[in-house]
Amino acid sequence: MNAGLEIAARVESFVREHVIPFERDARLGAHGPADDLVAELRGMARSAGLLTPHLPASGGHLPLAAMAPVFRAAGLSPLGPVALNVMAPDEGNMHLLDRVATPAQRAHFLVPLVEGRVRSAFFMTEPAEDGGAGSDPSMLRTVARRDGDGWVIDGRKAFITGAVGATVGIVMARTGGEGATTATMFLVDLPDPSVCIERVLDTIDSSMPGGHSIVAIEGLKVGADAVLGEVDRGFQYAQIRLAPARLTHCMRWLGACDRAHEIASAYAVRRHAFGKPLIDHEGVGFMLAENMIDLKQAELMIDWCAGVLDGGAAGTVESSMAKVAVSEALFRIADRCVQVMGGTGVSGDTIVEQVFREVRAFRIYDGPTEVHKWSLAKKIKRRHAS
Template sequence: MTRGQEIAARVEAFVRERIVPYERDPRSTSHGPSDELVQEMRALARDAGLLTPHILPDGDHLTHRETADVLRASGLSPLGPLAVNVMAPDEGNMYLLGKKASPELKERFLKPLVDGTARSAFFMTEPAGDGPNGGGAGSDPSMMLTTAVRDGNHWVINGRKTFITGADGAKVGIVMAKADEGASMFLVDLPDPAIRIDRVLETIDSSMPGGHSVVTIENLRVPADQMLGNPGDGFKLAQVRLAPARLTHCMRWHGACVRAHEIATDYANRRHAFGKPLVDHEGVGFMLAENLIDLKQSELMIDWCASVLDTGDLGTVESSMAKVAVSEALMRIADRCVQVMGGTGVSGDTIVEQVFREVRAFRIYDGPTEVHKWSLAKKVKRDWKAAQG
């Protein structure tokens, strides 16, 4: 058994035995589990030696391939990644800070995230229509309107952001803004009176604490030594975070769909119709068979992409392929689980309906399927031109 598999086995047992019972806890709301619930679960993980298991005591990370095993195990409950502190956006933010922050910034901003005592938010996406041609950075970050202007030994940031996951209740913020040199990235303490949450959106997903907020940033003053990297490094730094983060989303939601499939399979074997168990009807049995195929293909895609990332390549192309293939496959799995279970599948009696909602949202965040396909199509064209000499 590899190091990753050993940790994953412990995480799986912990999630199934200690965290699954929390799935009916009323402290899980439409805007995500409360911080009280998160800290209660993290205390259990800390006692079990499983808090932030993908980061080693010396600060180094498991390999991406090892992380795949661990995060899939955490995802067996929608609450699992939160409990063991591998949930987005914190997991991606920890990875970025671990790779690119100075020792001083790591101590101040990364340590509380690794310790599980603080949450973070990544401020990049902007509202549509705020600028010309519907501008505001979304899938096209070059349309960023939030500005950063030098003022002595500080930067002054102004702009609006939207769909900012976890901003409500976060203690660490990573803000993307456009300086004269280009997009830049800043670390800030939260809450800050210059960052105002206008509203928390009502969305179909409900797994992330704090929900997704619309935010106004007005004259936020950030000391120059809280810039991550150099002015104009923002897009490059964002790729350091986003390429692995797309994949870790795949890992967590793969675990959730494994669990949904288990629940649907149990239902299909126990529920009878027309004189036999549902599973013996081809229409139902075949859907569960197709689930097995999609789960295995997704697992192989995740592991392949993780291995590419472990070579040291950013793996942007590979992570785009994985994001498309896995998110679409998991959507099919979640949909089949709902269908197999009928009315029960759309009720809150099991987590199947939540997994369906969460995976539907997953097809959009960290780049919608169509944006990744567009990017891959451009690569096809570039490769063709290169082959022509």
């Protein structure tokens, strides 16, 4: 944990001094920061020795408990995780490749990601109108068929973060024949003419490079060496990725809400109404006090779940609990910050309005709150039956 705290202190200074000034940059758009801005920010982080800080040059991978303060510090700006190369989906994809990829796959796909030279996309979710997989991965409709020594993949994907501009793709497809419930992950070099971006969706969040796309995959041919791990084990590998990824989302957005709370608190102390500072009105002061409580509870929930995962457990239940508790708490915090700041809170004059939008989306990303609660309720029922 000491290593994590030392890195976190350096990250916080870097984000506050060098990244936050870019929050007004003209290269920021509705679908995330432009690639030239990403490259500039990562160049600065590289020079500061802070690029991909959870994968130190000395080797190894920081445990999640040590990553928590680092990613929280990165999240102080929506651009922080992008600059430091700890943003989704790249961070989760790096974790998966580090655990499952072959030496050749690591050299070709993982190393450029760790070095921050490329971006990646994870192709799993599918369009609702196609009846495809969303929160229920068993509904997967994208199919991979054997073709000699390789495979041909066909299907459509939805809400694929970072597909625009990605050069590394991980595609989840059903394998095993008609009616099969098994899936396989495939590594793909992008762009590829068989992978067509139909459109980039307009969503309420805007921090992730490339935005979120609808993608058509038609006759994508890959070799046997494109299989990530083993054939038919895609769903198992997804769990390797998903539980830690839920938690790192919590870490980054906790940092964003730290920042929103700072801004709202400063506003409440500075702004006067009805003869005194806003913070001296209980209606405002109590909201900020509740923020302090929720921030600490979110921190403790993250630390608890990180300890479970670092101990070697799958952490499926614990990561679901943490994702629900933290995402809901952070939304309350962001909402209170907007309310405290009134008209300023819904304007683009501060980052608070963006944090509110980003955290609202977080209640859906990596599994909606209701799906996690439903999953937990099923586990309660099974335990009771046994």
